[in-house]
Amino acid sequence: MLALFHTYKRNSFYEFKRGRHKYFSRKIFTQISHTYHSNMVIKTLPIPSTTIPVNSQLGSLITCLLVSCPPVRRLPDATALRDMCIITKSDMNRIYENLNRRQRDKDAIRQEMEQKKEMLERSTQITKDWPNTFAGDQERKLQRKKIREREEEEKRQLLDLEEEKLAAERRREYLEKAKQTRYYNTDRIRTFHSSLLLTEVLKEREMQVEMKKRMEQMRQTSDNDELKRFQEAQEQFDKTEREKNAKRAKERADLAQYHLTQINRRKTHYIQEKQRDRQEGDEYRRLADKSLLDFIESMRTRKLKQKQTKEMYDKAMEQKQKIKQIEQKLDEEEEDDIRTYAEVKMRIARLRREKEIDLEQQKQNTRDETIGYLGSLLKRAEADNESQIYRAQAEKDAKAYREEQEKYEKQQQMLDSIEKHRLQSLKRRQFDRGMEEREDAELRRRKAQADHLFRLYQKEKEKEREQNIQLLGQIQQRQARDRKERERALKENEIQEIQLDKQMNEVERQQYLEYTGRVMSYLExxxxxxxxxxxxxxxxxxxxxxFNHSSKKTETPRNGQEEKKSSSHDRPSLNDTKKHLGFQWEIPQK
Structure with a gap:
């Protein structure tokens, strides 16, 4: 029983480690003690939970075991034996192996990959020189392809060189042709070519004259032959003309027959047209009669409608006359009513005027009574006005005295303020005069100092002007020397150009003589x-x-002029250099 219980505990522990335990609490191990003996490991396990499902077979088994177990035995450290689980070393190693399986698998895969890589490298190193492999065959093909491409590239380079040589030769030919064309387009060669053309024209004229003479001779020798040929041609022409006349006669007969048939056809066509016109005329006549009958019928109906319309109009006029009489009667009655209304209105207006006159008379009476009453009141108030006038006069005199007193006081205050302002103005004017005198003295002192500084500045300016004049003289002398050097260099260049022109003229002369000599010798x-x-x-x-003589003439006077100018510039001066420079220097102002 005890062994069975420990086996169950061990299995439940494995289930918990795998995450599938369902019957024990989350706190598994409260204390773990590792004791390594010769062949076992002892671990302390928790007390199993009592909340086990009743229907579970495993739960019932555990319950039976707990009931039938003997009393609990404990170790010296008070640990119950039934709470212990004994695991062998092999089981423990198996547990650790299961825990480290993933890392071990990764290491194994990595080692296998490294071994495969090393094996691949060794195999490639061994088989790279084998002649009977696919890789070796592919490598040889690649090498042959590279060699073939290299040879093709060399051939292309050779072709490019040959093409460049051909292009250079072609360019040289084009340049030679362009030079030749340009040489031929010069006036000198064109004149020579015109002479050449004249020579060819003269030769052609001689050949034409000779040809004309030969033709005359041939014509004289062949007149008889020509006559025979003419007779034969005339006979042939007559024969062809006869054939043509017969053919034309036949064509005219055919044409006449065609015209007759055409005339007959036109006659029959005319008769048919005439019959159709007659039929159309009968039809038009019948239609005209029918339209005339229709017109007569329409006129009759129109007259009937006009008669009916007239009768209706007469009836309408009679009704209108009756309506007008009725309206006239109504207008007369309305005028009578208006006349009666006007008379009533006039009577009412007369009564209103009479009433207004009565009211005006009453108002006038009331006004007269009011005026009488007011007159009595005025007479009563005149007695009281005299006492009021006396009081008002006394008040007026007192007020005038007070105003005069205030006016006098204001005048005294004004005089005092004027006197005070006059004294202040005198003091201020004296102070301003003193300030102006001091400012004038300061201004005179500053002006004297400025005059002194200006004189010093003028002296320095004069010194600087003298230095500028000296520097200007040196600059003008240097410019004169530079101008002489430029003139000398220009003359030398002109002489060189003249010599070059002479050489070119001589070369052109030789070329011209050579070309014309070849052409004239060939033509001759x-x-x-x-x-x-x-x-x-x-x-x-x-x-x-x-051209050679003119170049010599232009060369000699230039040399003489140069000698004269060189003698005239032996002693250069400032004024002479100014004249020859063509402009005037300005002295810089500061």
């Missing part, structure tokens, strides 16, 4: 008249010579 060999070209070349040679 082919039997052309080169006299116009020789004349053009001679004129161009004269122009070349004239």
């Amino acid at each position: 060999d082919n039997g052309r008249d080169i006299h116009p070209m020789q004349r053009t070349v001679a004129e161009e040679m004269k122009r070349f010579d004239n």
